Amino acid sequence: MLELTAAQAAAAIAAGELDAGELFEVYRARSAADRAAGEDGLNCFTWVADEMPAPSASPLAGVPLGVKDLFCTEGVPSQSGSRILEHYRPPYTASAVSRLAQAGASLLAKTNQDEFAMGSSTENSAFGPTLNPWDRTRVPGGSSGGSAAAVAAGLVPWALGTDTGGSIRQPAALCGIVGLKPTYGSVSRYGMIAFASSLDQAGPLTRDVTDAALMLRHMVGRDPCDATSLQPPEEIELPHAERLDGMRLGVPAELTGASSPEGEGEEEGEGIEAGVLEAFQSALARAQELGAQVQEIGLPHAPHALSAYYVLAPAEASSNLARFDGVRYGLRSGDAGDLFDMYTRTRHDGFGAEVKRRIMLGTYALSSGYYDAYYGRAQRVRTKIAEDFAAAFAQVDFILTPTTPTVAFKLGEKTGDPLAMYLNDYCTVPMSLAGIPAISIPCGLSQGLPVGLQIAGPAFSENRLLDAAYALELSLGFDGSAARV
Amino acid sequence: MRATVIGREEVLQVAQLARLALAEEEIEPMARELSAVLDHVAKIAELDLDGVAPTSHVVASSLASPSGDDASPEGEGEVTGALRPDEPRPSLAREVALAQAPAVSDGGFLVPSPQA
Numbered sequence: 306m307l308e309l310t311a312a313q314a315a316a317a318i319a320a321g322e323l324d325a326g327e328l329f330e331v332y333r334a335r336s337a338a339d340r341a342a343g344e345d346g347l348n349c350f351t352w353v354a355d356e357m358p359a360p361s362a363s364p365l366a367g368v369p370l371g372v373k374d375l376f377c378t379e380g381v382p383s384q385s386g387s388r389i390l391e392h393y394r395p396p397y398t399a400s401a402v403s404r405l406a407q408a409g410a411s412l413l414a415k416t417n418q419d420e421f422a423m424g425s426s427t428e429n430s431a432f433g434p435t436l437n438p439w440d441r442t443r444v445p446g447g448s449s450g451g452s453a454a455a456v457a458a459g460l461v462p463w464a465l466g467t468d469t470g471g472s473i474r475q476p477a478a479l480c481g482i483v484g485l486k487p488t489y490g491s492v493s494r495y496g497m498i499a500f501a502s503s504l505d506q507a508g509p510l511t512r513d514v515t516d517a518a519l520m521l522r523h524m525v526g527r528d529p530c531d532a533t534s535l536q537p538p539e540e541i542e543l544p545h546a547e548r549l550d551g552m553r554l555g556v557p558a559e560l561t562g563a564s565s566p567e568g569e570g571e572e573e574g575e576g577i578e579a580g581v582l583e584a585f586q587s588a589l590a591r592a593q594e595l596g597a598q599v600q601e602i603g604l605p606h607a608p609h610a611l612s613a614y615y616v617l618a619p620a621e622a623s624s625n626l627a628r629f630d631g632v633r634y635g636l637r638s639g640d641a642g643d644l645f646d647m648y649t650r651t652r653h654d655g656f657g658a659e660v661k662r663r664i665m666l667g668t669y670a671l672s673s674g675y676y677d678a679y680y681g682r683a684q685r686v687r688t689k690i691a692e693d694f695a696a697a698f699a700q701v702d703f704i705l706t707p708t709t710p711t712v713a714f715k716l717g718e719k720t721g722d723p724l725a726m727y728l729n730d731y732c733t734v735p736m737s738l739a740g741i742p743a744i745s746i747p748c749g750l751s752q753g754l755p756v757g758l759q760i761a762g763p764a765f766s767e768n769r770l771l772d773a774a775y776a777l778e779l780s781l782g783f784d785g786s787a788a789r790v
Numbered sequence: 791m792r793a794t795v796i797g798r799e800e801v802l803q804v805a806q807l808a809r810l811a812l813a814e815e816e817i818e819p820m821a822r823e824l825s826a827v828l829d830h831v832a833k834i835a836e837l838d839l840d841g842v843a844p845t846s847h848v849v850a851s852s853l854a855s856p857s858g859d860d861a862s863p864e865g866e867g868e869v870t871g872a873l874r875p876d877e878p879r880p881s882l883a884r885e886v887a888l889a890q891a892p893a894v895s896d897g898g899f900l901v902p903s904p905q906a
Binding site: 393394396397488489490503529532533535606609611612613615616623627630631632633634635636637639640641642643644645646647648649650652653656661662664665666668669672678679681682683684685686687688689691723724727738739740764 | 796800801804805807808809810811812813816820823824826827828830831832833834835837839842843844845847848849850873874882886887889890891892893899901902903904905
């Protein structure tokens with residue numbers, strides 16, 4: 306039963322070959338066991354259902370679903386990995402989750418994450434780090450690390466995550482699964498506890514490309530509750546392509562450079578490690594065998610994406626997180642003092658170190674006298690990056706890069722150095738700033754750990770993108786079963 | 791741009807704006823870490839951005855630009871006028887809205903006095 310993908314399980318249930326309740330119970334027992342194991346488990350979850358929600362006859366046939374903690378789920382803890390929202394049970398459900406539930410997905414568990422989605426390792430969770438099922442001394446990536454590890458370990462069939470600068474694609478890559486960040490606006494943000502609203506995007510973390518398409522199909526669409534949401538021009542189809550004949554694939558030199566030996570380069574740490582590059586080059590060769598043409602392209606402003614991102618995202622976060630003030634929900638401290646003391650004590654006690662850092666950074670960047678130099682400039686850099694992509698897509702159909710510069714790193718390796726942690730997003734942030742869809746699929750191993758291939762396309766190219774990813778997935782034949790626990 | 795260095799006083803001033811209390815031992819590391827990140831992001835000061843418009847809605851604005859025509863679905867370049875009509879409609883019941891509050895009084899949120 307565990308071998309079935311979500312799409313296969315839904316088909317088996319519809320054909321009467323599999324009982325939805327039995328499937329739910331098998332996964333529920335696995336998820337609950339991980340939660341009960343505490344530090345001896347992977348710590349993928351912040352909540353696991355006691356029983357299956359009322360089943361509905363529907364396309365997803367009751368297949369269980371893991372949902373990142375930051376999605377509001379009515380009556381179910383939704384804490385965004387933060388002490389300031391510990392035990393918070395929202396009075397309503399996020400649109401992305403309710404759409405999937407209406408399509409027949411059954412909420413099985415809430416998954417661990419970096420606090421308020423700020424991080425690339427899931428070590429910033431107030432509820433402890435999640436471990437990588439391929440190697441428990443390593444991180445699963447982040448911020449959707451609980452979702453990625455749970456899917457890779459076979460504790461849930463599939464899971465919902467969010468991506469602001471790489472938070473779906475990077476953990477998918479580090480856990481050897483598929484992760485898709487859709488076009489900005491194509492999935493409603495209503496009920497997602499906000500990090501950076503101009504970038505936040507919900508998307509699937511799945512075992513294969515077909516499952517990613519199936520989940521996306523039942524999530525997308527304009528939602529009156531999210532003014533930035535957009536209706537995609539066509540329905541999402543399940544992928545079927547087996548060849549890439551005539552397809553033009555672009556490889557940007559700026560995002561695929563090797564790391565310079567031992568700090569000799571001026572951009573130390575911004576290169577791609579050798580084993581990752583090797584797996585990436587093999588995937589390119591495979592694409593050519595399938596009929597694609599590979600050519601070099603330029604994204605001249607991409608090297609500035611990380612800088613712009615680390616102005617824009619903290620600035621928006623500092624504004625979004627102003628709502629956590631101890632008044633309406635969540636933690637309150639310092640009640641003995643005056644109102645100002647209550648605010649500042651509550652926020653001191655409730656937020657973790659990385660969240661405080663980003664609130665401070667964002668507040669500084671938006672403060673009087675610095676706004677134009679930081680936020681204003683970063684918004685203009687963002688325009689240049691989007692223009693780079695538009696120019697590239699006049700020449701090629703898709704852009705390919707490694708998803709991450711390295712494979713999964715050791716727990717604790719980067720927690721003391723915020724900049725080193727931020728560099729994990731070097732290859733994923735440019736697509737986030739441009740609002741375009743990008744998928745990570747596993748393309749091989751380096752040091753025995755999974756390597757992700759990122760494929761990015763123009764806005765609303767999801768159907769073609771999923772087709773290309775599917776053809777490569779078939780050809781690459783990646784085996785993720787080593788991560789099952 | 792020269793390396794941006796934020797000192798203790800500036801950290802405390804920003805923390806005040808952010809309504810964030812910092813313990814004494816948090817101040818110096820915060821100054822150091824913020825300086826490192828600001829030094830890194832200062833690279834964007836080197837770019838020539840004269841005449842470049844800032845991004846608002848990234849997808850809608852790229853669809854509206856001439857170079858983005860390939861991807862343009864019908865009628866999707868329009869996200870202006872996003873405010874809904876200001877008409878009363880049902881929302882959360884008062885007791886539901888108050889259910890998670892740390893302190894409640896007389897059907898409202900209870901907070902300490904601004905000048906205790």
